[in-house]
Amino acid sequence: MIATRKLRRARVLIAGCGDVGLRCAPLLTQRAAAPRVIALTSQPARAAELRAAGTTPLLGNLDERRSLRRLAGLASTVLHLAPPQKSGSDDLRTRALIAALSRPRRSVARMATAALGRQRAWRGWFRATFKRRAGATKRASIVPDRVSGAVVRRLPIRVVYASTSGVYGDCGGARIDETRRVRPDNGRAKRRVSAEMQLRRATRRGAMSASIVRIPGIYAANRLPLARLQKGTPALAAADDVFTNHIHADDLAAIMVLAIRRARPQRVIHASDDSELRMGDYFDRIADAYGLPRAPRVSREDAEAQLEPMMLSFMRESRRLKNTRLRDELRYTLRYPSIDDFLSGVMSGITTGITSEPATSRAK
Incomplete structure (x- = not known):
């Protein structure tokens, strides 16, 4: 009977188990009738870390299809958190994952x-x-x-995909919902659109039941632009600045797990908090909370000459995400409705163990 219960235990596969994936794992395992969580990794050295998080590591590389053969029939639910490869307009990693999950399990x-x-x-x-x-x-x-x-027949695999709000391109600061037509401006966003389309097609043909979560800039205690501020990297002047959206990593992990049960197939959800901040104001709030100098402000023309291409690509896109579906359909209450709610804990001395990371720590 014990062996039978183990065989019947639900399984969740996390593809791309980085920081957010590690935050998802305890939310999946620390509940009644918890599923077995399997973390796909291409790095054998991470096995101990993944086991400590309550997952079962599985060696496989989305860039090597032959290493993914064991994924067929392995899990009924997949959290697809893996980013695309760094070049091209087609997301080959998502293509490889869909092929592996769809393969009949002989x-x-x-x-x-x-x-x-x-x-x-x-x-x-x-x-x-x-x-x-x-x-x-x-x-x-x-x-x-x-x-x-x-x-042999199986129900469609449940897939929740972590995409990016970058698929919309520049919206001129407009408030947008999930029905906005995608218009990717760079290769990174085009690969994300490719992944979304692949998952939609797989859902239409019955191979899986996929939902899409579009994610803006991710922040947390270990994902703040402190090094950028310490270095004195400039931000855009108010006249040229763009609206940017954010989500705390803990809120994002909870949203991804909740989407498994509550997000509709083929549905897009914005995983965004309630704030409407310009990018420079976001940097200023963090600098003030940590007692750092505010970033100097420069014109867009000067920024083009001083900043790296990755940061410039974010500074060319301005939009404000509506999160109505997050509240009404997923029925999720944000732990951190804005960056100010998080930073109030920092300023009160509640948040500890702060480390710095470049400001480009968003869904890419």
């Missing part, structure tokens, strides 16, 4: 056939021992006599 049929053989052998021994007559009443069978398609 071992299911082999297991059923083997079980049927064992059952028939047991019946023969039982009849020989107790001299059962050929016309004796047939006993109920645990494993059916035929390995039909019904035995």
